[in-house]
Amino acid sequence: MRLPEVDAVIIGAGAAGPIVAKELAFAGWRTVLLERGEWNTAADCRKDDLRNQRTSILGHPFGPEDEGNPRVVVERDGRLRVVEPSAGGYHNNAACVGGGTLSYGAMAWRFHPHDFRMRTEYGTKVPAAFADSTLEDWPIGYDDLEPYYEQAEWEIGVSGDDSTNPFRGERKRALPMPPLPPTREHEILWRGALRAGLHPFHIPMLRNSVPYGGRPGCMRCRWCVGFACEVDAKCGTQNTVLPRALGTGNLTLRTGCQAQEVTMGPGGTATGVRYFDANGERQEQPARVVVVSASAIESARLLLNSKSNLFPRGLGNRHDWVGRNLQGHTYTGAYGLFADDVYDDLGPGASVAICDYNHGNAGMAGGAMLANEFIRLPIQAAGIRPPGVPRWGKGHKDYFRTNYRRLVAVQGPTQEAPTFGMRVEVDAEVKDKFGIPVARLSGLKHPHTIEVGNLMAEKAEGWLRASGAETTWKKGAGQGISGGQHQAGTCRMGRDAKTSVVDENLRIHETENVYVVDGSVHVTNGGFNPVLTIMALAFRAGRHIAGAHRVRG
Amino acid sequence: MVVAGLVVLVGVLLAPAGSLLYESGGPEACANCHEMGRQVELWSGSAHQEVKCGACHGDALTMDARVHWTNARRVAEHWMGRIGEEPRLGEGQVLEMMSRCEGCHEQEFAAWQAGPHAATYERLFLDEKHNHTRHLMNDCLRCHGAHAEGAIGDVVAPLDTKGPWRLVREELRGQPAIPCMQCHAVHREGQVLGRKRLEAKMAGRQQETHRPGLGFYDRRSRAGVRAGLLRVPKMEDNGRVLRMSADGRQAVCYQCHAPLAGRQAGSGDDRTPKGVHEGLSCLACHEQHRGTTRASCATCHPRLSNCGRDVETMDTTFANAKSGHNVHWVACADCHAKGVPRRR
Amino acid sequence: MKRRSFIAGTAAVGGAGCGRGEGPAPGYRVLTENEIRTLDAWCEALIPADDAPGASWAKVPRYIDIQLTRKFRRLLPRYREALAAMERWLAAAGVEGMAARLELMEQGKAPRELFADGGKDAFEMVLAHTLQGFYGSPRHGGNRDYVSWVLLGVAPVPVRGREQAETGKN
Known part of the structure; x- marks a missing residue:
């Protein structure tokens, strides 16, 4: 059915969509926000340690459903494997109102200024990182995003204190909330970092440490990342910008709606979105502006499925860049066992970080922020053991009961050198429950990424040793592509239409009115969790769109 | 049309008939349903083992269509191999259950x-x-x-x-x-103390501590967690570790009347006594079902206290955390501003 | 006809799983008495009792049995096969030989006529599920009475109050 035309239709109510929606709704635009999932709450996951977005052994509560939403993974030997959303290799990001921001760990990083100009920094110094990679500068820099980082920090809410971090871009305004009081683990690592000449600081978090925005502070339970917050202390788009946007009366949120394609009129003008609604019926939503915010894998899938006369190989894909450069982060780090208990049962766990190794590592392009980890519930820690300790039997039980409370993990998201081979395509045969071709994932990490990742594991181990860990061991880099909650890069931002998908305002090249606003547009993904950058880009894009297109009456 | 009507009629008659067959066998028959096994197992070792299933859950002759509907749905799910989570009482059933509790525990119910x-x-x-x-x-x-x-x-x-x-x-x-x-779970491992008459003679803390059904309903896991698995937190007063009563029943109180993560007495919803009453159990003053404390001072204090005050008429305001009279943390120094006199 | 068997008969008609061949063990959903006995010994060898209970007391087999009717539905044939093979293998030695046999399986050195891949696959499957059933939440059928959490020193339910400060206007 063809619905009445609106000013804008936004696909995806994750980290970015509701922010764009809020900017447009406040500017008086009649806006429709489509979300394939539901408006989930903490009651849907009940802090279940075997069934959450982080540990999905028995499924996951915030979507997408296991039934009818497959993806295809290309194995290293070329074999195809069909996977369901809760299985490994799917690279799932929650499909619900708020997307990943409902259940994330909520680290709120600004990228380092160097992260936006990797070629300028390393092009001549580290040629190995550029061989067969698509490592490149962003068309915009840290200074362009700084005001929007600040807007995200204050409108959505960030606690923490990075004033003792000398390795960061200039900040014009302090964070709105102080950090949570330190845990025992935090204090041990803080002292260890100082002993090693490092520069520890309190991680910025999209989490209330004190009442803020009409919601209370964190009560410090142990079920954080992977779960929805029972006290609404975690700040996601679903409990900040979205209610405000809905309050204007200009925004309509439709859940349970799966976009099929962006429909194109003559020339480069999109006419709207074709989608399946909550009853499985096909709908057509005409709009003057279309914003795609479905996250890196699904946004690429949607564009590739949107074929038109102007774009026979998929929207924005004239030069075969849509779906390329899929990157998340290469997580590496180390574990340490201490002589005494370090576990004090105070959530969320992750709290102290260093940025000493994000840049300036000899012979390496980039690096990672290193931080302690979120609380590991028993099932999450049951497989973690130093080399030589048995995985089962009495040896396992003795080891685990002695050391569960003495274990500290330090790890970090190494930023990757993207390649053309790390990619999203649409599969020719496998379809979802609506008959829409699904995403197919393939590729391997760039070898330089693995080197940097393994160096970060060494650095993490060094920090743990300096903190007094008696036994330490490393977790090195894997070979396969990354993605998951940090997925990015598949609709690169750039000035040249031949080597990118969207321009610096996030409008798809050669189109008049189609924007991609999510991690897809990241040229590189920084050595940090990407969500605050996605949010900042969304505020910037929202403001741009509201100014660049005229609204009727 | 006629056929459809017949099918419906048979269905309407069959479901209760099935339920009747199922339940008339008593607990053993209930356990025939594989999904019900764990509940029956827990019940059979519980203090309520003498109370048969039907006494609390009703029997097949009920007119409540939901009971038959649930039974029919479970059989259908079983048939299709899509068996749900373990059976548990729903919101409505928990509320209905209360009148059954009252049936035997009249006094406690009235106090509550x-x-x-x-x-x-x-x-x-x-x-x-x-x-x-x-x-x-x-x-x-x-x-x-x-x-x-x-x-x-x-x-x-x-x-x-x-x-x-x-x-x-x-x-x-x-x-x-x-x-x-x-705060109570009916299916819970543990034995009753014995005959009512014996219990009456042993009334007091000892008995209640060993009540197997005491626990806290954990909404997260949709199950009661027995009091023995809950912890009384180690409370502090500005860094000083407080003396805590060994009464394990308090662990249930602390689940809701809970301090903030820092375990500072008086923080959040906590009311841990830290002044002259430090070390007392919640239940030393609060009657567990009625919750109130009226006249309980007299349990310990002589009518006229050492200070020559009538404890029954003292202002023991507890709602106001800042009140110097707050019974939970009133200290000697609150009255003796110029120094606490030495004991005579 | 005795009432008990009559009821059992109607239950069998009602539930397809109950009717076919050997029924599930009492208190279990799909696995038979023999299968449960073997699985119980298998899990217990993976996490044995010492001064604290092991996988058997924690009801890890019940966790697996429940999940075999839910999320792990598709694994039921693999389980049946693995348990049957283990049962045959143990016929001579009895459950005392379990740990030594699991070591062989872990290395893929179990007899090929019993396990086509030397046992690795079945070993990894049961180990993963045993850890889940032992360390995961009791709500899924295992970790009876939070036994593993108590073992590790983790309170089943943490005591957490909330600030009584007013959060202000939305």
Whole structure:
């Protein structure tokens, strides 16, 4: 059915969509926000340690459903494997109102200024990182995003204190909330970092440490990342910008709606979105502006499925860049066992970080922020053991009961050198429950990424040793592509239409009115969790769109 | 049409008949349903082992269509190989169960009914003052309306500080939000002490500590966690570790009357005594079902205290954390501003 | 006809799983008495009792049995096969030989006529599920009475109050 035309239709109510929606709704635009999932709450996951977005052994509560939403993974030997959303290799990001921001760990990083100009920094110094990679500068820099980082920090809410971090871009305004009081683990690592000449600081978090925005502070339970917050202390788009946007009366949120394609009129003008609604019926939503915010894998899938006369190989894909450069982060780090208990049962766990190794590592392009980890519930820690300790039997039980409370993990998201081979395509045969071709994932990490990742594991181990860990061991880099909650890069931002998908305002090249606003547009993904950058880009894009297109009456 | 009617008729008759067959065999027959096995197993070792299933859960002759519907649905699910989670009481059943508890535990029920823990959904969720200033969230349901199905938004609306608020399901209005099963579980391993007469002679702390059914309904896991697995937190007063009563029953109280993560006495909803009453169990003063303390001072104090004051008329204001008379943390120095006299 | 058997008969008609061949063990959903006995010994060898209970007391087999009717439905044939093979293998030695046999399986050195891949696959499957059933939440059928959490020193339900400060206007 063809619905009445609106000013804008936004696909995806994750980290970015509701922010764009809020900017447009406040500017008086009649806006429709489509979300394939539901408006989930903490009651849907009940802090279940075997069934959450982080540990999905028995499924996951915030979507997408296991039934009818497959993806295809290309194995290293070329074999195809069909996977369901809760299985490994799917690279799932929650499909619900708020997307990943409902259940994330909520680290709120600004990228380092160097992260936006990797070629300028390393092009001549580290040629190995550029061989067969698509490592490149962003068309915009840290200074362009700084005001929007600040807007995200204050409108959505960030606690923490990075004033003792000398390795960061200039900040014009302090964070709105102080950090949570330190845990025992935090204090041990803080002292260890100082002993090693490092520069520890309190991680910025999209989490209330004190009442803020009409919601209370964190009560410090142990079920954080992977779960929805029972006290609404975690700040996601679903409990900040979205209610405000809905309050204007200009925004309509439709859940349970799966976009099929962006429909194109003559020339480069999109006419709207074709989608399946909550009853499985096909709908057509005409709009003057279309914003795609479905996250890196699904946004690429949607564009590739949107074929038109102007774009026979998929929207924005004239030069075969849509779906390329899929990157998340290469997580590496180390574990340490201490002589005494370090576990004090105070959530969320992750709290102290260093940025000493994000840049300036000899012979390496980039690096990672290193931080302690979120609380590991028993099932999450049951497989973690130093080399030589048995995985089962009495040896396992003795080891685990002695050391569960003495274990500290330090790890970090190494930023990757993207390649053309790390990619999203649409599969020719496998379809979802609506008959829409699904995403197919393939590729391997760039070898330089693995080197940097393994160096970060060494650095993490060094920090743990300096903190007094008696036994330490490393977790090195894997070979396969990354993605998951940090997925990015598949609709690169750039000035040249031949080597990118969207321009610096996030409008798809050669189109008049189609924007991609999510991690897809990241040229590189920084050595940090990407969500605050996605949010900042969304505020910037929202403001741009509201100014660049005229609204009727 | 006729055929369809016949099918419906047979269906209507068959479901109760099936239920009757199923239940008339007593507990053994209930355990025939594989999904029910664990519940029967727990019950068979519990203090309520002499009380047969039907006494609490009703029997097949009930006119309540939901019972038959649930039974039929479970069989269908079993048939299709899509067996659900373990069976448990729903919100409505927990409330219905209360009159069955009352049937045997009349006095306790009456005491509870007269106390603050009998607060209704209306009282707790439609409190204007609270709702204007505090955020309505899922964690409210940890202690209030813990058995409610769904999320906070399925109990009260709208979830803002403007109101006006209403209960999403009007039928909950007069229902208790802290029912018996918040603190008691009927199916719980453990033996009763013995005959009623013997119990009466042993009444007191000893007996209650060993009550196997005492526990806290953990909404997160939709199950009661027995008191023995809960912990009385090690409370502090500005860094000084407080003396705590060894009474394990308090662990249940602390689940809701809980301090903030720093375990500072008096923080959050905590009321740990830290002044002259340090080391007393919650239940030393609070009657467990009625919850109130009226006249309880006299249990320990002579009518005229050492100070020559009438303990029954003393201002022991407890709602105000800043009051110097707050019975939970009144200290000697609160009255003896110029120094506490030496003991005579 | 005795009432008990009559009821059992109607139950069998009602539930397909109950009717076919050997029924599930009492208190279990799909696995038979023999299968449960073997699985119980298998899990217990993976996490044995010492001064604290092991996988058997924690009801890990019940966790697996429940999940075999839910999320792990598709694994039921693999389980049946693995348990039957293990049962045959143990016929001579009895359950005392379990740990030594699991070591062989872990290395893929079990007899090929019993396990086509030397046992690795079945070993990894049961180990993963045993850890889940032992360390995961009791709500899924295992970790009876939070036994593993108590073992590790983790309170089943943490005590956490909330600030009574007013959060202000939305």
